[in-house]
Amino acid sequence: MMPGHDQHDDRRLRSDDRPRWGLGERSARVRAAMVEALSGSGAVRDPAVLDAMGRVPREAFVPRFWSLPPPMQAGTPADVREWSVQDADEGAAALDLVYDIDRALSIRGDPRASGPAGAGVTSTASAPRIVGSMLELLELSPGMSVLEIGTGSGYNAALLREMVGRHGSVASVDIDAGLVTETAVRLEAAGYGDVQVVAVDGYFGLSERALFDRVVATVGCVDVAPAWLEQVSPGGFCLVPLQHGGWHPLNRIERSGGRISGLVVGRAGFVAIQGHQAGRSPWPHAGPLGPRLEVEWAALPAGLAAELQPEAGRETVGGRPMWDLAYLLALEDRRTAFMLSLADHASSAAVDPGQGRIGLVGPDGPAMRDRLLEVAQRWVALGRPSLDDYTSSFTSLAHGAGREAAGPAVARWTVDRVDFRQTVSLNIGD
Ligand SMILES: C[S@@+](CC[C@H](N)C(=O)[O-])C[C@H]1O[C@@H](n2cnc3c(N)ncnc32)[C@H](O)[C@@H]1O
Known part of the structure; x- marks a missing residue:
């Protein structure tokens, strides 16, 4: 870095590379309110993340969507239907949903179609609260290279691009080829044409662009994929929503000295992964329970x-x-x-x-x-153990994974996933 160079400025794109899309003044106002809500609620503290979220017009990536019910909403509220931010009558209301910090928006699938709410949805733009907190957990700095698994709308890819600045790079993969084609056009139109988007099963990572400083999955994974660990730089880490029963706690997973360790760093629930890991959950009945009359x-x-x-x-x-x-x-x-x-x-x-x-x-x-x-x-x-009372290690099932017993623990469990055996230790009082 040059002497006197402002690190914060480096994080920004050049002004002529800035997003060109947006719904003008109203968009800017609602976006500022979203940033205020994220900051005021303590959901996001990092000024660089808040700054990036204040710059990227989210509606450019979700011009049409199905709103999903807010968390713990009983039944199906009337606003769970298809919306368009370009609609002459309802565009303003749609924009409010786009910038609601707790709303996930379906971009593939009608959430009311069949089964429990959300069951038929394969792609969402995650709620801004979770997007922001994951960006924070990634500990990004200018110049980094990032691989995202699950491009979806492209909104998070654009934010990643903002965070790593013009000397950094972002590649993003999604298994839905049609979606990748649409999203590439949206990224280009919004001024993020240098994000590389590829249609592929993210399980395999993107070896031609490796190594990455960070690999982040934005889809509910059954396991950490060996390719992600191989494609992350020494000193880097993977952030993975790792299925655990019916939800996806965020796991920071890294390899150091031949050992793969994991820590739960956040709470989340995502759409389930497709492709190689699909249907291979250690929890075969995981998912919302269907409505039952005879309870x-x-x-x-x-x-x-x-x-x-x-x-x-x-x-x-x-x-x-x-x-x-x-x-x-x-x-x-x-x-x-x-x-x-x-x-x-x-x-x-x-x-x-x-x-x-x-x-x-x-x-x-x-x-x-x-x-x-x-x-x-x-x-x-046990004293109501919290998520940070657990640590994990991962050993390859292909190499006859044993049960890794690293030091004393109050209790220990193993979970055999797709490629790895996860050994979870409860370490109260450490
Ligand atoms: C929650 S959405 C991602 C949200 C996205 N990051 C955004 O900003 O809108 C999850 C995405 O993961 C994709 N996906 C599912 N299985 C995948 C796989 N094996 N490899 C890559 N993408 C996958 C889905 O098609 C979907 O678009």
Whole structure:
């Protein structure tokens, strides 16, 4: 870097490379409000991330979309339908949804089509809150090279491009070839034509452009892919929404001295990955439970109901309760479905802490209820361990993965994924 050179300026694109698309003054106003909401809620603190999010016109990447219900919304609200920001009557309302920090927008699939909400959706523009917090977790600086798995709308690729500045580079891959073609046009139109977008199964990474300082997946992955670890520079890391039961905690995964280690650094839920990893989940019934009419409800034991209230400001994703108990449950039982539930083809049981009750369905419902209560009581007895109380290591299943026992731990579990065995250690009091 040249003496006196302002690092912050380097992060910006040249003014003639700036986005050319946007809905003018109204867009600028709503975008500024989004940045204010992200900053005010504490969701994003890094000024460079806030700055980038204040510059990229999100509507350029999601001109048409299906809105998804906000977190924990019961039923299907009337605004869950198709929107266009260019619509003469509804463009302004559409723009408000585009810049709602907790709204994910479907760009492939009608969320009302069939099954539980969101089941038929294969691509979304993730909610700005999660986009911003992932950008922060990537610890980007000017000049870095980044590979994104899951181009989707291209919005995050444009933000990455802003963050790494003109001396950096961004490549992004998506398995949906039609989407890649559309998104490449949008990126070009918005002034980000130098982002390389490629239609490929991201499982294989992008070897011709390796090495990367960061590999970030923006899709719910069943495993970290060996290619990502091979294609990340020494000292770099992968940020992966790694399926764990019915959600995708964000894992920072890195290789150092022959050891692959992982830390949970955030809470998230994403659309499921397609291609090589699809259908290979260690949790075969994971996903939202379909509507069931014949649920039998019973009150939770009184003491437990109080213990299961989520800790304010911590156990949430975008305002939605995300109990840390769910992390332990998925380690303890591979029948974990969505959040605090167990399921198989015929039966299920689910804790509803908000109402202080537990519901069961089918012949194995009572046994599943007992198991849920047992794990919940264990979690309470362990002192309600949080996500940062766990560490992971990954060993290759192809090389006869053993169980890596690195030092003392309160408890340890193994999860066999696609290529790696994840050994998870609970380290309370370290
Ligand atoms: C949540 S969206 C990505 C959001 C995106 N980063 C944005 O800014 O809009 C997930 C994307 O991952 C893609 N995807 C699913 N499986 C994939 C795979 N194996 N390789 C690459 N992309 C994949 C989907 O087509 C979808 O577009």
